[in-house]
Amino acid sequence: MTIKRIAITPGEPAGIGPDLVIQLAQQAWPAELVVCADPNLLANRAKKLGLPLKLKPYQPTLEPKPQEAGSLTIVPFSLAVECESGKLDEQNSGYVVETLTYAGEHNMNGEFDAVVTGPVHKGIINQAGIPFSGHTEFFANQAKCRDVVMMLSSPELQVALVTTHIPLAYVSKAITPERLRNILSILNKDLINKFGIARPRFYVCGLNPHAGEDGHLGREEIDIIIPTLDAMRTEFDMDIVGPLPADTLFQPKYLEDADIVLAMYHDQGLPVLKSLGFGKSVNITLGLPYIRTSVDHGTALELAGSGQADIGSFVCALNKAIELAQKN
Numbered sequence: 001m002t003i004k005r006i007a008i009t010p011g012e013p014a015g016i017g018p019d020l021v022i023q024l025a026q027q028a029w030p031a032e033l034v035v036c037a038d039p040n041l042l043a044n045r046a047k048k049l050g051l052p053l054k055l056k057p058y059q060p061t062l063e064p065k066p067q068e069a070g071s072l073t074i075v076p077f078s079l080a081v082e083c084e085s086g087k088l089d090e091q092n093s094g095y096v097v098e099t100l101t102y103a104g105e106h107n108m109n110g111e112f113d114a115v116v117t118g119p120v121h122k123g124i125i126n127q128a129g130i131p132f133s134g135h136t137e138f139f140a141n142q143a144k145c146r147d148v149v150m151m152l153s154s155p156e157l158q159v160a161l162v163t164t165h166i167p168l169a170y171v172s173k174a175i176t177p178e179r180l181r182n183i184l185s186i187l188n189k190d191l192i193n194k195f196g197i198a199r200p201r202f203y204v205c206g207l208n209p210h211a212g213e214d215g216h217l218g219r220e221e222i223d224i225i226i227p228t229l230d231a232m233r234t235e236f237d238m239d240i241v242g243p244l245p246a247d248t249l250f251q252p253k254y255l256e257d258a259d260i261v262l263a264m265y266h267d268q269g270l271p272v273l274k275s276l277g278f279g280k281s282v283n284i285t286l287g288l289p290y291i292r293t294s295v296d297h298g299t300a301l302e303l304a305g306s307g308q309a310d311i312g313s314f315v316c317a318l319n320k321a322i323e324l325a326q327k328n
């Protein structure tokens, strides 16, 4: 087994990301964990949590070594202003984006084998004047990928989204035959090649109530979704069920039979997944030129520095990144 080098971005400094990264470091890992963060932030937060932390400088020319318990490898970045747990400060948004930019660039050049991201606060980054809708879109833009797929994976269910962080008012227009085809193609390819599913079975949600009720409750199914799914079945022999009404799709008889559920928008699919597996799920971006996994939760500002944040999803995200990197 070769030792992989995994970049980690803790995300918003005032949130629980730094806490979780410090908690991760309390155990040994079979990969080098290269954290892109302010060393003083991590040292101060570790002190607040009462946890030991040794920071080792990142040495790109050396072979990666497994990370020892109590330690992290660090690429240092500097906060603009000192950070108080739980208190957002837009002056530190540039720092957050710098860590993501570095992690993306150094994955694209092959120096890292994957990136695992902690939670950012999208609102404060925008408030700082930096347009930002999510890591998924940020890394896609940086890598010049027109379409990537947000897929969340939990022990019970895998859900992917046709549209990601856009206002609900724009969703219908964003569901075009081209986008739907691209999303299905990326998913099909990666489920086969990266997840080892020979012929993935897709369950696809409709957009409208009752999947449009034969056009009486909306026409997107008839005009776009059904013809596109039919074309993908014919052209690529894909195993696709649907579109089915989203309100009844998420029941055991369908989920037990599905490799993946494709939801049309963020809050159609993710509440179901999170109600079943919050804290046990991983957010994976498919279609990037490298591996990116992330936590299933946000910045939980009220828990930062308290020691109460649950590390479950971050552990799942890191394990998944190491597993995918090993297979790569």
Ligand SMILES: NC(=O)C1=CN([C@@H]2O[C@H](COP(=O)(O)OP(=O)(O)OC[C@H]3O[C@@H](n4cnc5c(N)ncnc54)[C@H](O)[C@@H]3O)[C@@H](O)[C@H]2O)C=CC1
Pocket (backbone or CB within 6 Å): 011, 016, 118, 119, 120, 121, 122, 123, 135, 294, 295, 296, 297, 298, 299, 300, 301, 302, 303, 308, 309, 310, 311
């Ligand atoms: N991967 C990312 O970068 C994500 C970032 N966000 C961002 O996070 C910010 C806050 O979003 P919210 O909707 O409030 O979601 P949130 O996930 O931060 O919090 C929702 C609820 O879950 C709890 N919670 C979250 N993570 C937890 C953990 N690890 N352990 C224990 N409890 C936990 C919180 O205390 C709160 O009650 C927003 O700016 C949002 O955009 C949200 C989701 C993912």
Ligand SMILES: NCC(=O)COP(=O)(O)O
Pocket (backbone or CB within 6 Å): 133, 134, 135, 136, 137, 270, 283, 294
């Ligand atoms: N709900 C998922 C989420 O907000 C995280 O998205 P991203 O920042 O990983 O694109």
